[in-house]
Amino acid sequence: MQVKRSHERITVEIPIVVTTVLDSLEGMIVDLSEGGAQVVGCTLPPRSQCQIDLDGHVTFGTVRWSEEDRMGIRFPYELNEGPLFDRLELARAAQRAPVAFQPRLNAAGGFGRRAG
Template structure:
């Protein structure tokens, strides 16, 4: 993923994504900067809301509703387990703990 600013072009990695914004690691621009995010042939405009040494948070002026970035968000959501507590049930050891001592 590439982030274009006014005077620079930075490669980064989207680590947290929603319809309204994203956290981008490996890239940093000053807060309140306007930028373009290039992903999968699509350009999404954004404003940098906060920035640290090697990451920044951006807000999209228009919520994502279509395109490659929105499709990546939908794929990530569908890959997340509908019942995350099931992992604990499958890893439960038999015969130990409050219920296993009877």
């Protein structure tokens, strides 16, 4: 069953610190949208309240699901500013940017299948 999401998830690699009342854990956001993030490298129990620290900016969240080495965090307010939102916008722009054509050279230094 596929869940209809209200925001497009973007693949990213953003190192962050996840902080709770009792602990600070280092992790990596690997999937981000305005509504939430998937974090790998650390985990908290579902329904835990936490904050994501990036470049001195805090984004609050609630753990929705948790596995051995990853968790899903939902933001109570959609991202619309700050360093995390800026990284999301950069990743979106990079994903949509056209890839420049780069011809491949074969081992003999020519183009295509045959070296002339």
